[in-house]
Ligand SMILES: Cc1cc2nc3c(=O)[nH]c(=O)nc-3n(C[C@H](O)[C@H](O)[C@H](O)COP(=O)(O)OP(=O)(O)OC[C@H]3O[C@@H](n4cnc5c(N)ncnc54)[C@H](O)[C@@H]3O)c2cc1C
Ligand code: SF4
């Protein structure tokens with residue numbers, strides 16, 4: 148097994164291939180996105196897995212970017228909030244957050260939106276209770292929870308209960 | 309974080325060879341290890357990324373009945389596997405009550421069993437007296453903030469609890485933890501995997517340096533089983549207490565019961581005395597069930613701030629039994 152203290156990392160972010168040299172293995176995916184790729188939409192709230200502000204999609208599954216060593220993402224595909232819209236057309240979840248006032252200060256919002264987009268794909272939108280449970284990995288200090296549930300429900304195309 | 313070197317493992321053989329070197333650590337989902345590195349709880353100099361090892365992320369039926377779950381299977385994939393949901397609801401429920409959806413996409417079932425206590429003194433950013441952080445430095449919780457600490461099996465050296473939810477279900481199911489090691493592997497009963505603080509308070513479990521969990525085996529199906537978690541908020545929170553119940557029933561009569569409590573000791577706590585007395589009890593007879601549960605609490609010992617956990621644990625056990633009895637068989 149070949150151990151190294153500096154690594155070459157190839158990964159695809161928002162559809163673009165990157166090749167990053169001289170990577171310290173201690174760098175998290177969150178810090179790589181923010182500090183090296185300057186994609187600052189993904190937020191650092193707690194840096195301990197406790198808030199969900201850093202939620203991104205890794206090979207189409209939602210994960211906490213602060214809990215991942217960037218070096219372990221070799222060859223994988225990452226989508227951040229910057230890559231969710233289709234050109235100028237917002238993702239339905241982004242539009243629903245605007246329509247339903249799903250945020251106040253907005254700090255948790257990129258994570259909430261990434262989580263909600265994945266949750267709809269997962270099919271965990273059967274009831275408001277189910278949405279709340281499966282959105283529980285994203286804390287909102289402004290407590291916009293009722294509006295967030297409304298936004299997710301509407302983006303999932305389900306009528307109000 | 310202190311510096312380390314990193315390598316990705318491609319085969320089981322090289323993994324257990326490399327893991328045997330002191331100061332090496334395996335990286336699976338990373339949801340515990342990264343926090344240990346940040347807090348200085350662990351300072352490995354070599355990280356072995358096992359997350360891409362082949363063949364360790366499958367859930368499969370065993371030929372003689374039962375199920376084997378690869379150690380690298382992500383928590384969400386274990387909990388939502390059709391066979392786990394149908395035959396081992398207690399495990400599915402325990403997992404879906406753990407952590408958050410995002411963390412469960414990263415966290416593995418093997419890594420989950422190796423998580424350490426949430427004791428705030430242990431996880432403090434500046435080092436406080438804690439025998440689990442530094443043996444011999446004392447236990448800050450013994451006469452400090454201990455409202456969510458142990459009621460069973462503690463010593464003056466450490467009064468912490470093991471926080472894993474899945475481990476409680478696995479203990480009640482009599483699951484087996486299968487390992488590989490340079491000097492051969494072994495099969496460890498889930499209820500004996502974690503260590504109480506009575507011999508080596510600094511150690512959490514029986515694994516040796518470089519010993520890899522490869523699978524978790526579940527015995528015969530346990531459709532009448534359930535998990536109950538009591539916590540301060542509804543979701544994304546560790547337990548104050550939790551209870552796993554596995555029943556076999558003849559009509560309304562309990563033929564056999566297995567019960568384990570979580571977050572009450574440094575290991576999932578089996579209620580053996582209660583289990584014995586529950587055999588033959590009617591599920592509708594709450595008094596009989598409560599009396600049986602009471603048998604196992606003779607050995608409960610509260611700390612200065614957590615006597616309430618004893619009552620909570622008894623009620624949780626009772627409700628878990630009733631919930632298990634209502635599951636379709
Ligand atoms: C905010 C937060 C909330 C949480 N809430 C809960 C909760 O409510 N309930 C709960 O049960 N858990 C909870 N957890 C803990 C979480 O479930 C664990 O962190 C996770 O399961 C660990 O698995 P992992 O694969 O990420 O382990 P890693 O972090 O990769 O590894 C942890 C340790 O196990 C070792 N290891 C990993 N896999 C193996 C293996 N196969 N063989 C040998 N050694 C191995 C590693 O070397 C390391 O020492 C929470 C975690 C966080 C961050
Ligand atoms: S209870 Fe255990 S982990 Fe907590 S301070 Fe005491 S020795 Fe440390």
Ligand code: FES
Nearest residue numbers: 192193194199213
């Ligand atoms: S910053 Fe990652 S969970 Fe809070």
Ligand code: FES
Nearest residue numbers: 251253287288289
């Ligand atoms: S909108 Fe402010 S934290 Fe959620």
